[in-house]
Amino acid sequence: MQQAINLADEIQRFQANASIETALTPPSSWYTSGAFLDLEKHAVFQNHWLFVGRQDQLRDPGDYFSGTCLGWPYVVVLDDDRAARAYYNICSHHGTCIATGVGNTERFMCPYHGWTYDRGGRLIKAPLAGAMQSLRERHLDLKPIQVSQWGPFMALHFGSSAASLETQLAPLLETFATHPFDKMQFVRRVEYRVDCNWKVFIDNYLDGGYHVTQVHPGLTNQLEMSSYRTTLGDRWSLQSCPTAASPASDATVDFGQRVGEHADYAWIYPNFMINRYGPWMDTNTVLPLTADQCLVIFDYYHAGLAETEFLDQSLRASDQVQQEDMQICRRVQAGLNSGIYQQGVYAPGFEAPMLHFHKLLQADFLMA
Ligand code: FES
Ligand SMILES: [Fe+2]
Structure with missing residues (x-):
């Protein structure tokens, strides 16, 4: 069984100011504890651009690829205006993952009850669920993720604010x-x-x-x-x-x-x-x-x-x-x-x- 650790203490055991000649590496807890992985999820991975795919996967409108990053399911698609868009690959109805793998599609239809979203992430069909107008007022479109491209690569940012990848990597x-x-x-x-x-x-x-x-x-x-x-x-x-x-x-x-x-x-x-x-x-x-x-x-x-x-x-x-x-x-x-x-x-x-x-x-x- 994993021993409980004091996260704050373990973080401080690495002394960043020491010279490389005298510094000790981070303690083993950084590499073995689920608590560190949880911390990294929001402190590291949610704070930076993450490279997830390639531009060549998106050549024509409707081309898409999907995947999971740190447990976050995403789908990246080229919209009707040939702009790359990314969404959480999660249906607003009951949370089903909608898209799988890679492909080309006019729209994304959830395999569970058939709710359907266009390439812009808008909910356009919800069979037998009531008037679309009233559904629309409940903000049931796919949740967007920030997407950027750098060289031949596509990156996503799962956090709220992001500095430009371009500037950062110039x-x-x-x-x-x-x-x-x-x-x-x-x-x-x-x-x-x-x-x-x-x-x-x-x-x-x-x-x-x-x-x-x-x-x-x-x-x-x-x-x-x-x-x-x-x-x-x-x-x-x-x-x-x-x-x-x-x-x-x-x-x-x-x-x-x-x-x-x-x-x-x-x-x-x-x-x-x-x-x-x-x-x-x-x-x-x-x-x-x-x-x-x-x-x-x-x-x-x-x-x-x-x-x-x-x-x-x-x-x-x-x-x-x-x-x-x-x-x-x-x-x-x-x-x-x-x-x-x-x-x-x-x-x-x-x-x-x-x-x-x-x-x-x-x-x-x-x-x-
Ligand atoms: S969970 Fe997607 S349509 Fe019901
Ligand atoms: Fe090596």
Whole structure:
């Protein structure tokens, strides 16, 4: 059984002002307690833009995609004026989720009693429920969610006020100037359910390349680890690394072709990553499911057309890296769950992006 914790005390056990040389990482409770997940839901996820999908999923009026984020069911649809709109995917009658998956539709009809909403979210039909006029006065349209697009991505904001995504990420976009989004075409989505707290996965991503040598031996001799660089932005960070001039000959795939000359790994608070390497881009969205389980969604894009065989081979190589990361994340979670481990330390030469993440989290916790 989970021990009751004092949330305020646990938040303060992380001392954000300490230098990276002396700082302790957040205590294990941040990674194991349902109380922290509840706190994160409104203090973190409801306060920031969350990337949920791609613009290419909405080409024609009526195209839609739906999903669930932190338990909030949503649907995003292109309306009759070709504007993207988002709603809670919840019927006003008894709360049934209306849309499923992706598709194209003129209107959304609830499968329960047939209440029907147009693409603008307006209730237009409620069979046998009385005059539409009187229903309308009761504000029974679908509840809107703020939606925004950035590059090829679509983001939702589940809270009340939101600063523009454009402004917030302008400095990151500048650093991506050598890697423009325009030629990128979506290739495939791959989802992994990982047995760790969502922050364990993000921490692993933000360790400044520290784990690469140990965990990804296949990657190590492909990257110039000595030239690894990190940049900390306001609510984002960027890790960059040139690729090795002469990749090892025993590489299982043609890594040079797959990775190109330079790899960029961008993270956007709280749970979105964009990875650029050679002709490839992939994005990772990390969604908490429970305190010690998360879902990681990989969307792969490629610049222009490529042979299917090359795509498959590259995706297999990528899957190998994901398997290595997931395995290590599971082992971290086992240690966190032990009750023995309390707080760790940072490797100062590498883990500044991780410390940056923990500071952002704590700031949000304290504002809640
Ligand atoms: S719950 Fe949707 S129509 Fe009844
Ligand atoms: Fe990794």
